[in-house]
Amino acid sequence: xxxxxxxxxxxxxxxxxxxxxxxxxxxxxxxxxxxxxxxxxxxxxxxxxxxxxxxxxxxxxxxxxxxxxxxxxxxxxxxxxxxxxxxxxxxxxxxxxxxxxxxxxxxxxxxxxxxxxxxxxxxxxxxxxxxxxxxxxxxxxxxxxxxxxxxxxxxxxxxxxxxxxxxxxxxxxxxxxxxxxxxxxxxxxxxxxxxxxxxxxxxxxxxxxxxxxxxxxxxxxxxxxxxxxxxxxxxxxxxxxxxxxxxxxxxxxxxxxxxxxxxxxxxxxxxxxxxxxxxxxxxxxxxxxxxxxxxxxxxxxxxxxxxxxxxxxxxxxxxxxxxxxxxxxxxxxxxxxxxxxxxxxxxxxxxxxxxxxxxxxxxxxxxxxxxxxxxxxxxxxxxxxxxxxxxxxxxxxxxxxxxxxxxxxxxxxxxxxxxxxxxxxxxxxxxxxxxxxxxxxxx
Numbered sequence: 001x002x003x004x005x006x007x008x009x010x011x012x013x014x015x016x017x018x019x020x021x022x023x024x025x026x027x028x029x030x031x032x033x034x035x036x037x038x039x040x041x042x043x044x045x046x047x048x049x050x051x052x053x054x055x056x057x058x059x060x061x062x063x064x065x066x067x068x069x070x071x072x073x074x075x076x077x078x079x080x081x082x083x084x085x086x087x088x089x090x091x092x093x094x095x096x097x098x099x100x101x102x103x104x105x106x107x108x109x110x111x112x113x114x115x116x117x118x119x120x121x122x123x124x125x126x127x128x129x130x131x132x133x134x135x136x137x138x139x140x141x142x143x144x145x146x147x148x149x150x151x152x153x154x155x156x157x158x159x160x161x162x163x164x165x166x167x168x169x170x171x172x173x174x175x176x177x178x179x180x181x182x183x184x185x186x187x188x189x190x191x192x193x194x195x196x197x198x199x200x201x202x203x204x205x206x207x208x209x210x211x212x213x214x215x216x217x218x219x220x221x222x223x224x225x226x227x228x229x230x231x232x233x234x235x236x237x238x239x240x241x242x243x244x245x246x247x248x249x250x251x252x253x254x255x256x257x258x259x260x261x262x263x264x265x266x267x268x269x270x271x272x273x274x275x276x277x278x279x280x281x282x283x284x285x286x287x288x289x290x291x292x293x294x295x296x297x298x299x300x301x302x303x304x305x306x307x308x309x310x311x312x313x314x315x316x317x318x319x320x321x322x323x324x325x326x327x328x329x330x331x332x333x334x335x336x337x338x339x340x341x342x343x344x345x346x347x348x349x350x351x352x353x354x355x356x357x358x359x360x361x362x363x364x365x366x367x368x369x370x371x372x373x374x375x376x377x378x379x380x381x382x383x384x385x386x387x388x389x390x391x392x393x394x395x396x397x398x399x400x401x402x403x404x405x406x407x408x409x410x411x412x413x414x415x416x417x418x419x420x421x422x423x424x425x426x427x428x429x430x431x432x433x434x435x436x437x438x439x440x441x442x443x
């Protein structure tokens with residue numbers, strides 16, 4: 001019997017995700033907060049009131065599919081651009097054609113995939129045509145459009161936030177694909193609920209990944225004529241490692257480092273270890289994390305635990321010395337220590353308060369008594385006159401004023417009762433009491 005080549009069926013040249021792409025809103029899975037009955041985006045589409053918009057959401061949630069449905073629903077020709085092959089001249093040429101088409105009643109929907117990868121000049125090339133309504137622009141981005149899309153273009157677009165698909169959404173999508181006559185024509189696929197759930201869990205909210213995994217599972221399944229059986233043993237080879245959504249240069253980078261910092265501040269050690277692990281699994285530079293831990297040690301702990309900074313510095317040096325993957329445990333050690341340490345932001349607040357005074361008194365002269373006088377002229381001008389050497393006194397304190405007159409009496413460091421900082425608070429109170437006794441200053 002002649003064996004049929006996998007490549008003899010033209011449909012196999014098209015990925016499953018494209019073969020089963022929904023054609024209308026009723027087939028579309030997910031985004032019910034926008035597309036459910038009576039929801040804003042569904043109303044806009046069904047009432048043919050579509051204007052330029054941007055879809056912001058994680059990969060594989062249906063941004064491209066939704067753009068195509070809109071173009072079909074509004075009876076528009078659909079043009080797709082990508083940053084790789086979209087020169088300014090090409091964009092302008094196609095925009096001119098869209099302008100000509102509009103004059104004869106043909107509408108044009110322009111889909112710009114990964115619009116965050118377009119430079120300013122490329123984005124600007126669309127702007128006049130969006131302004132005049134020549135095209136309906138639909139941009140898709142996984143990055144925050146506030147930072148990645150030109151403000152002029154952004155102000156002319158509605159932004160819709162698409163959410164990660166739930167596991168139930170992915171299960172429904174997989175079942176739709178299995179029941180779609182264009183999915184696996186001429187094949188009968190036998191797959192159990194457990195296997196479908198496993199694929200959905202592995203896909204982690206990404207429809208494209210789910211469909212690609214299903215397609216690979218079918219290709220590697222047990223074949224008996226036109227029947228293909230997918231079992232968990234064979235499937236497990238395809239879903240051994242999840243892809244971690246993490247963009248080292250994008251918003252998710254800042255979201256997760258913020259989550260790490262705030263979990264440590266909240267003394268939630270388990271959450272802190274989790275967010276640290278998310279960053280490490282996503283390929284983050286361990287030295288970046290270590291630097292942030294050094295900052296945290298002073299900003300959120302300070303003198304409440306004087307060893308916190310030592311731990312952070314030691315771990316930073318350990319990361320420099322051995323790198324990943326070995327330094328992962330050192331980072332976990334630091335994150336655990338910092339999470340459990342007593343917290344105080346008194347040092348951080350002192351710095352902010354002093355900075356505000358400095359901005360308003362930047363040119364105030366240094367009091368003469370605390371200026372050095374290395375030359376005779378400087379001594380003659382009064383530099384160092386009245387200086388009191390603290391080490392020469394019994395209490396190691398003097399009544400000499402060391403602040404400019406404009407900020408005299410301003411207090412910046414206000415220690416807490418947390419951890420070791422209560423010792424510093426007691427010492428500060430002792431110093432203030434001495435001054436009240438010796439120079440008459442009141443709190």
